[in-house]
Amino acid sequence: MKIAVAVFPGSNCEHDVEHALGLLGADVELMWHQEDDLSEFSAVVLPGGFAHGDYLRTGAIARFSPIMDEVSRLAEGGFPILGICNGFQILCEADLLPGALVANRDLNFICSMVHVRVESTAGVLTRDAEVGQVLRIPLNSYEGNFVADAATLDELEASGRVLLRYCDPAGNVTDEANPNGSARNIAAIADPGGNVVGIMPHPERAAEDVLGSSDGRVLLASFVHAAEEASR
Amino acid sequence: MSEPVRFRVRVMRKAGLADPEGATTTKALRDLGYTEVTAVHFGRDIVVELAGDDVAAAEARVHEMCERLLANPVIEDFTVERL
Amino acid sequence: MSEPVRFRVRVMRKAGLADPEGATTTKALRDLGYTEVTAVHFGRDIVVELAGDDVAAAEARVHEMCERLLANPVIEDFTVERL
């Protein structure tokens, strides 16, 4: 079982994702964005960074890369696809996830630990977690503010596709605990099949105690297990 | 070779969706003493230059560029104007 | 209360300065098959709404806002237009 990590010009978290998934025993290979065949893989991660400099709009140019045609094709077949930060933005631009990510409400870049509460396990990112569980993981973005129209948000909620929300350390979802202004404190969502997931904070940055938190492991492990299942 | 044809593309955030740049700028202007400012809306102004003589065809192409790349239909509206 | 007065401010990078965003978008459009695109220039389109009836005074104020906040005179030029 192998997991691909897509690398766009300007990506910068690909090695970090490789390292963290490696800690969980996954076999990972970096795939340049010009590749268009992921048939050897059981899952793909779109890592964080600044694909194409985040110029024009985050993710806008990256979604036309050849690898994204393959990702879109595989998405329909239930293939596990995880977008982290910039990867989440690319998935939204590619219409594989609803909504969009715009500038943080205070117009500052935010690199900081945040708390998120697990809202639903109906996605390959949270299937091994427990609803209500509070995780401490780093956020690192300028355009991390999730927006969508009210109907889309309602539908996401109703179908259990809001996977994580920003909260305080005790798990209360409040406006103060919302670091970037995201609609309804949303930090991670899934597509209707649950196999395409996008998360704004970085679980790979919280996979070792020596770096301050291991809370991201349950999310990465969920994804690896989904990949294992998919490979069967 | 002929002069390039130029179009101005204006991309604006859809009404009702968050516009943090607009909101922050409104506040900043009011703090600076421009208390008469009631709202600020942020958008992009993109000038596209193209080679070719068929202006109508070029304009259609620019529309297509907006739909495919320059604007995100989920959150943005756009207009195209010949310069 | 009367309708707000609205102005469009357009802020463009001064000619001659590098425009990485424009260059990257040019390349992206050409890669998408729009090979006729020769250049793309990026700017901001800012709509400012103000309360008050004196349009001329308002326009002067908007000019001042541009100089003080909305544009960076070191690297940008701006225009103001009544909407």
Next chain:
Amino acid sequence: MTEPAHRTLGMTDDEYARVVEILGREPEPAELAMYSVMWSEHCSYKSSKPWLRRFPTEAPWVVLGPGENAGVVDIGDDWLVALRIESHNHPSFVEPYQGAATGVGGILRDIFTMGARPVGLWDALRFGPLSDPSNRYLFSGVVHGIAGYGNAVGVPTLGGEIEFADCFSKNPLVNVMALGLMRRDQLVTRAAVGEGNIAVLLGSATGRDGIGGASILASASFEEGSETKRPSVQIGDPFEEKKLIEACLELYERGLVVAIQDLGAAGISCATSECAAAGGMGMTVDLDAVHLREEAMTPGEILMSESQERMLAIVAPDDVDEVLALAHKWEIDATTIGVITGGDTLEVRHRGEIVAAVPAASLSEDAPVYHRGVERPAYLDAVWADEATLPAGLDLGSTLLRLLDDPALGDRSWIFQQYDHMLFLDTVVGPGNDGSLMRVKGTDKGLAVSTDGDALRCSLDPRRGAARIVYEAALNVAVTGAAPYAVVDNLNFGNPEKPAVMWQFAETVEGMAEACERLGVPVVGGNVSFYNETDGVDISPTPVVGMLGLADPMPQLPPRLDRAEAGMELWLIGPERGDDFAGSAYCRIVLEHRCGRPAEPDPDVARRVVEHAARLAHIAPVVHDVSSGGIAVAVAEVAIRSGVGVRLDNGDWRLLLDESPHRFVVAVEPGTDLDVSDVASRRLGVFGGDRLDFGRWGTVGLSEASRVWRQAIPRRLG
């Protein structure tokens, strides 16, 4: 009468005469342009060179010392570390966002041009007081610029330091340090050897950016009306740089470059002449092959352009195709622009004509050296005699709140939260502590870095002030478990043509050099920024030290400020004086007194204290050096960050606010054996409760102290 061309380019008549002597004829316009930039203060160090020789530069682990793009040290296990610091002061005043951004871009190129992957950035900043809106604009613009470039280029910014003072209002300082990591066999240099080898220009197109720019800006003072210098603003493109980094690292990995040099100040003239001179060769350069962004550029403009994100690689002819293909894969431009020749002439052609033909080495090596006048300013006697009148007693609760509200002492997370400081998964101790500590994956080693400066103390006594920042930096890396390993320095000064400024400079170098010697730590690189003067007023002498420490092995769980718990004891290690108030935060903030003479550092004590800190970092949850604000602030920082109160035993209040050097505090479980018999130590108190309790000197609630501390910067930005 019109000014002769050389003078409008900032060159003196004597310097011009020297060019004529070297060439044996009058220079062509392009040649004059090249000499004027290469011989500018910024590029040639013509005023500082004689002094910089004073620095100790050798140690068994030094691979490359000063004079290279970056210093390189060997940390064992086949790993090398490249480090470098650079200023971008004047460009940041002209345009704070782009000035700071391009400063980051430039320092990173200095690192990856050595073969190393850049893995960390640090920023040392100086601004005027935030009460002035123009200083707020500069401050937030610079921070946004560093964030905008550093985050997007994909290199974490792990720390820095900041100070505010009036003298920086029209002359902010933006110094950036970078660190890179490479395997031993990846080291490359700029020595262009091998006749027939090809020069390939990689990266951005060349425009009129920075013409008469960075190098000229950095080599002259600002006067009112400096707006005229503005068209030379450079725009940073972190995306291009990111692709360049990856492309260059792959070029090295595949062994495709003979030599490489980044294009910084003086652009193509500098890169080509330095490569050729370093290899003892000549080079012919074809300017028509240079990819231009603008039309009708003159040869002089192309040669001097400081367009960002460009590299010059020297490549064997057989490898050129592979190099171009690799550049294509990474989506960067690459063109062959020159050939290495025998002899020593740098020959430049444009539209079929030779526009320059000069001895390559003369540009970099024959620059004039000035032995400028040095004179101790007489006013210092009065300054030293003017000691602060201290009160007999005070309320430490309210005094502490005033200190914690200072933007240089309060919470600086408004700054560093805007910087990605976690990328690469190596940040074990991030910003917000003392030094930062990064692990080296696959080894037991940790690299600690601290940047330190103290413009106020250095203005009172440059020699003592400079020495003390070296010792402070050493202690800041030691508290993470590291031993001082190498230093880079950035010397920010006023106008070197003034003897008083050169005296400050000479004293600073002496103080830093001696401290480095006494610690046994080599200086492996640095940068000098003169002419930090506006309207005739010089900045305070502001040396900045970038200290690299090596922790081998790295502590399993390194100390952090947030690891104190109720019941732990608080100890002070290191000697106390109680009278070292000159340049202290208390005098500056509360008494508004900026005079007196700071105490002399004690090298032997300094070394012992540093060693103890590094040792205790392996056993104590908190090890924190005492610096600005003295013990009171150091302890408050631990209490606030850990969310636990503290009660200090009674003592003289002066001991809690003076800033005598070589001290740190530790938090440990009661009964822990600290084993510090050869330096002074004292139990200060115990953690617990929800107050900062100074006994008879007063008390303040932890939550109030915490709120004031957190708001110190944000409340001033509105």
